[in-house]
Amino acid sequence: MDKVIEKWDEILQTVKRDYNISDVAFNTWLKPLEVYDVTDNVITILVPSEQVVLINLLNKKYKLLLQVTICELTGISECDVKFISPDEAPQKDVPSYDNAAPAMSDIERRCEDAHLNPKYIFDTFIVGNNNKFAQAAALAVAESPGDTYNPLFIYGGAGLGKTHLMHSIAHYIIEHDENSKVLYVTSEEFTNELIETIRNGNNSAMSKFREKYRNIDVLLVDDIQFIIGKESTQEEFFHTFNSLHSAKKQIIISSDKPPKDMEILEERFRSRFEWGLIADITLPDYETRMAILHKKEELEGYNISEEVINYIATNIKSNIRELEGAFNKVMASSKLEKKEVTLELAEQALKDIISPNEQKVITPDYIISVVAEHYHVTVAELCGNKRSSKIVMPRQIAMYLCREIIDTSLKTIGKNLGNRDHTTIMHGIEKIEKELATNDNLRNSIATLKKKINPQG
Numbered sequence: 438m439d440k441v442i443e444k445w446d447e448i449l450q451t452v453k454r455d456y457n458i459s460d461v462a463f464n465t466w467l468k469p470l471e472v473y474d475v476t477d478n479v480i481t482i483l484v485p486s487e488q489v490v491l492i493n494l495l496n497k498k499y500k501l502l503l504q505v506t507i508c509e510l511t512g513i514s515e516c517d518v519k520f521i522s523p524d525e526a527p528q529k530d531v532p533s534y535d536n537a538a539p540a541m542s543d544i545e546r547r548c549e550d551a552h553l554n555p556k557y558i559f560d561t562f563i564v565g566n567n568n569k570f571a572q573a574a575a576l577a578v579a580e581s582p583g584d585t586y587n588p589l590f591i592y593g594g595a596g597l598g599k600t601h602l603m604h605s606i607a608h609y610i611i612e613h614d615e616n617s618k619v620l621y622v623t624s625e626e627f628t629n630e631l632i633e634t635i636r637n638g639n640n641s642a643m644s645k646f647r648e649k650y651r652n653i654d655v656l657l658v659d660d661i662q663f664i665i666g667k668e669s670t671q672e673e674f675f676h677t678f679n680s681l682h683s684a685k686k687q688i689i690i691s692s693d694k695p696p697k698d699m700e701i702l703e704e705r706f707r708s709r710f711e712w713g714l715i716a717d718i719t720l721p722d723y724e725t726r727m728a729i730l731h732k733k734e735e736l737e738g739y740n741i742s743e744e745v746i747n748y749i750a751t752n753i754k755s756n757i758r759e760l761e762g763a764f765n766k767v768m769a770s771s772k773l774e775k776k777e778v779t780l781e782l783a784e785q786a787l788k789d790i791i792s793p794n795e796q797k798v799i800t801p802d803y804i805i806s807v808v809a810e811h812y813h814v815t816v817a818e819l820c821g822n823k824r825s826s827k828i829v830m831p832r833q834i835a836m837y838l839c840r841e842i843i844d845t846s847l848k849t850i851g852k853n854l855g856n857r858d859h860t861t862i863m864h865g866i867e868k869i870e871k872e873l874a875t876n877d878n879l880r881n882s883i884a885t886l887k888k889k890i891n892p893q894g
């Protein structure tokens with residue numbers, strides 16, 4: 438029993454990999470399954486209530502694959518898999534994924550509470566000529582927060598690694614100081630939280646907000662440019678900044694421009710932002726792009742020919758998010774078409790992104806990937822069938838932005854978002870349009886996303 442539960446995640450991932458199951462199918466069918474019981478080599482698997490009518494399909498398509506993989510990975514010589522509905526399993530405490538998963542360490546919990554992406558650490562950040570100085574400054578701040586450079590102001594164009602570097606600092610501090618209170622927010626989150634607090638209209642909500650932001654040791658605010666010009670947010674941030682800075686707490690800020698080039702930035706901000714150290718990240722050169730792709734290849738366990746890596750690195754120059762997106766697209770199309778990753782396959786997969794005249798083309802896939810990253814969900818989740826609000830809203834926002842920014846047809850949006858019907862897409866877009874009329878937070882988020890997708894737009 439223990440072995441099957443312990444390895445359940447690995448079992449599912451192995452089935453996915455060995456039998457080339459698409460992300461959408463995996464997220465729909467396999468990911469929600471939980472081990473309910475193992476007795477006499479019969480593995481009973483609990484199917485979530487919304488999929489019970491589909492037990493037949495599970496039996497037909499996945500039972501055998503699961504049986505074979507369970508035997509392989511656990512060393513059981515023979516086993517049977519039985520799917521049951523929650524109604525058939527009332528008496529027992531259902532061991533959930535969470536229960537079965539190894540307990541989160543204190544550091545992991547603190548990183549999660551600080552809103553950090555576990556992948557964004559110094560170890561996975563490739564240092565090149567474009568970011569050498571910023572990386573060194575980041576490490577210096579991580580080693581002695583509040584001491585060396587305060588604030589640390591990191592600037593650079595979209596998708597060049599500012600967020601990755603900020604999270605790396607936060608991870609480092611959390612790992613090295615068990616008492617440090619670290620908080621990372623995007624300026625959009627800061628603004629939306631403030632809007633909510635003001636809307637609540639009571640003093641205790643406001644005091645809570647202030648307490649939260651002024652009682653920490655390290656505050657990281659990403660994309661500060663979106664705060665500038667928003668009066669009350671700007672004012673509140675000003676007081677937060679002063680309070681933390683005078684208490685020698687570390688502040689780290691990122692922006693798309695240096696303070697001197699931020700047109701409508703008030704002097705009191707400009708001078709404060711220049712108190713500490715300003716470090717820029719510029720476009721990565723060819724060697725850095727190659728190194729980033731090699732690191733990704735290594736982290737994800739692929740083995741791709743140099744020719745293909747070189748093709749991607751040579752053609753995508755201006756944005757590391759796009760560089761990674763292109764890499765993912767090539768891998769996805771190799772899996773989908775069950776073909777080896779060759780130069781020809783890469784050229785075909787990237788024909789919408791790498792245009793012969795090197796004009797940047799914004800594609801629905803790119804919009805979907807930016808929305809997914811922004812809301813900390815995966816592209817597979819946006820394209821899948823989960824209906825939780827954490828996924829539904831970003832999914833509808835992706836529909837809206839594909840239509841709004843590049844006027845994609847409803848049919849194409851549907852195809853790119855997990856083969857959805859055009860009426861579903863229309864409904865999603867209308868829902869966002871209606872919300873936009875009354876919801877300030879949403880308006881703020883959409884404006885941020887539009888700038889992320891098309892900084893020149």
Ligand SMILES: Nc1ncnc2c1ncn2[C@@H]1O[C@H](COP(=O)(O)OP(=O)(O)OP(=O)(O)O)[C@@H](O)[C@H]1O
Pocket residue numbers: 557561562563564568593594595596597598599600601602660729757758761889
């Ligand atoms: N030097 C690097 N090494 C490895 N990965 C990198 C590097 N720089 C950027 N990346 C990757 O590129 C992607 C985009 O980076 P990130 O989100 O940090 O950019 P950003 O500058 O904050 O963009 P934006 O201003 O649009 O928010 C991330 O997946 C990140 O891990």
